[in-house]
Amino acid sequence: xxxxxATRRVQYLLRLRFEVTQVxxxxxxxxxxxxxxxxxxxxxxxxxxxxxxxxxPVTRVLIQHFMGxxxxxxxxxxxxxxxxxxxxxxxxxxxxxxxxxxxPGWIFVLTKVPAxxxxxxxxxxxAVLVGIVFQLAxxxxxxxxxxxxxxxxxxxxxxTLLTAILAVFFQVLAPQKFVGWGLxxxxxxxxxxxx
Numbered sequence: 001x002x003x004x005x006a007t008r009r010v011q012y013l014l015r016l017r018f019e020v021t022q023v024x025x026x027x028x029x030x031x032x033x034x035x036x037x038x039x040x041x042x043x044x045x046x047x048x049x050x051x052x053x054x055x056x057p058v059t060r061v062l063i064q065h066f067m068g069x070x071x072x073x074x075x076x077x078x079x080x081x082x083x084x085x086x087x088x089x090x091x092x093x094x095x096x097x098x099x100x101x102x103x104p105g106w107i108f109v110l111t112k113v114p115a116x117x118x119x120x121x122x123x124x125x126x127a128v129l130v131g132i133v134f135q136l137a138x139x140x141x142x143x144x145x146x147x148x149x150x151x152x153x154x155x156x157x158x159x160t161l162l163t164a165i166l167a168v169f170f171q172v173l174a175p176q177k178f179v180g181w182g183l184x185x186x187x188x189x190x191x192x193x194x195x
Contacts, residue, residue: 008104008107011103011107012107012110012111015103015107015108015111016111016114016115016118018111019085019111019112019115020115020118020119022084022085022088023081023084023085023115023116023119024119024122026084028080028084029077029081029119032073032076032077032080032123033073033123033126035073036070036073036074036123036126036127037126037127037130039069039070039073040065040066040069040070040127040130040131041130041134042069043065043066043068043069044057044062044065044130044131044134047061047062047065047134056138056140057134057135057138057140058140058142059131059135059142059143059144059147059148060147060151062131062134062135063131063147063148063151063152066127066128066131066152067152067156070124070127070156071156071159073123074120074123074124074156074157074160075160075163075188077116077119077120077123077160078116078120078160078161078163078164078167079163079164079167079181079184079185079188080181081115081116081119081164082112082116082164082167082168082170082171082180082184083167083171083177083178083180083181084177085112085115085116085168086112086168086171086172086177086180087171087176087177112168113161113164113165113168116161116164116168117157117161117164120156120157120160120161120164121153121157124152124153124156124157125153127152128145128148128149128152128153131148132145132148166184166187167180167184170183170184170187
């Protein structure tokens with residue numbers, strides 16, 4: 001076998017695909033995604049009227065509702081899945097088998113955060129899809145997909161990606177997954193209290 005740069009690239013992409021599919025197939029992901037979508041739908045129910053006047057479901061108004069209704073779910077997902085991807089092998093007693101794989105250690109480390117980022121990105125796209133369906137159901141056809149992307153998906157992805165990096169850092173430092181989750185919870189509480 002050859003272990004050159006092209007092989008490392010293929011190994012990295014295969015490991016990244018493995019990490020993403022493990023998260024996307026987990027029941028917790030489906031539950032969190034459905035919880036977020038229900039939260040978005042709940043916030044859009046009263047959109048027919050704003051400040052006592054009828055409202056048209058324009059993209060900027062939907063994005064404002066998304067920012068309030070859907071931004072907590074990606075942060076919870078980032079913290080939760082940081083623990084899952086970092087501790088998966090130890091939880092399933094597979095760390096010795098994975099450690100014996102002919103892969104450099106950096107591949108295992110550098111696939112964790114991008115996997116979480118891809119999952120968060122797809123979650124935000126699901127919220128945008130709900131918004132588009134809502135707009136079309138109300139007869140609004142000027143969708144402005146670029147605005148969804150630039151005003152909602154990209155900024156929230158970047159913010160939650162930074163949280164995911166911090167969550168992975170806490171998980172690497174923690175002696176257990178639950179301690180890492182506790183550190184992230186403490187960070188979130190301090191962030192909310194601090195403004």
